[in-house]
Amino acid sequence: GAVVSQHPSWVICKSGTSVKIECRSLDFQATTMFWYRQFPKQSLMLMATSNEGSKATYEQGVEKDKFLINHASLTLSTLTVTSAHPEDSSFYICSASFRTNTGELFFGEGSRLTVL
Amino acid sequence: QKEVEQNSGPLSVPEGAIASLNCTYSDRGSQSFFWYRQYSGKSPELIMSIYSNGDKEDGRFTAQLNKASQYVSLLIRDSQPSDSATYLCAVVNAGNNRKLIWGLGTSLAVNP
Numbered sequence: 001g002a003v004v005s006q007h008p009s010w011v012i013c014k015s016g017t018s019v020k021i022e023c024r025s026l027d028f029q030a031t032t033m034f035w036y037r038q039f040p041k042q043s044l045m046l047m048a049t050s051n052e053g054s055k056a057t058y059e060q061g062v063e064k065d066k067f068l069i070n071h072a073s074l075t076l077s078t079l080t081v082t083s084a085h086p087e088d089s090s091f092y093i094c095s096a097s098f099r100t101n102t103g104e105l106f107f108g109e110g111s112r113l114t115v116l
Numbered sequence: 117q118k119e120v121e122q123n124s125g126p127l128s129v130p131e132g133a134i135a136s137l138n139c140t141y142s143d144r145g146s147q148s149f150f151w152y153r154q155y156s157g158k159s160p161e162l163i164m165s166i167y168s169n170g171d172k173e174d175g176r177f178t179a180q181l182n183k184a185s186q187y188v189s190l191l192i193r194d195s196q197p198s199d200s201a202t203y204l205c206a207v208v209n210a211g212n213n214r215k216l217i218w219g220l221g222t223s224l225a226v227n228p
Contacts, residue, residue, distance in 0.1 A: 006159075034215075043220045044160070044204070093159045102167065103148045103208035103216055110159040 006108030023094030
């Protein structure tokens with residue numbers, strides 16, 4: 001299947017700092033990428049849809065000023081968690097659609113964020 | 117009613133048996149259906165996609181779709197302990213900007 005790479009896999013930061021997570025589609029161009037968050041033993045929660053060259057679309061309840069998304073190229077989307085707090089500690093996962101007409105998604109490895 | 121429903125499990129089967137996972141969905145206009153496997157602490161991995169009624173086989177996995185009854189299932193033959201994971205059903209809603217709607221997942225345990 002298509003390859004999506006995410007970096008970093010693990011990050012630990014102090015409360016109040018900002019953290020950037022990168023998501024790359026390695027062997028295809030992705031006009032749309034999706035950012036998910038998953039808390040322990042819970043299902044995936046879609047945070048936002050990242051569109052290349054335009055503003056991201058955020059899901060209800062997700063603070064767009066706190067979770068900054070930039071999709072500057074067809075192979076790279078970034079999520080920046082600004083002024084992170086312990087409650088932001090979670091597993092963040094990006095995904096990209098290889099075949100946009102089917103909705104099939106391929107996921108990055110995920111980034112586990114721990115805010116102290 | 118949730119849009120995509122799965123039995124949370126855990127579903128426990130002995131090694132070598134057939135594991136049967138079920139999923140129902142509410143939007144009759146849905147066109148695309150997926151099964152993802154997620155190991156603990158890892159991201160989901162696409163294992164099957166199905167778009168038309170009937171069965172689709174890939175190795176030990178068979179996806180079954182019945183649009184009239186609005187259910188999609190996944191059969192795992194000759195289950196192995198390495199199949200122990202959470203299986204997520206996902207459906208693309210026809211009128212929801214083609215976003216994936218996720219079930220909560222079924223936890224499968226294959227016992228040696």
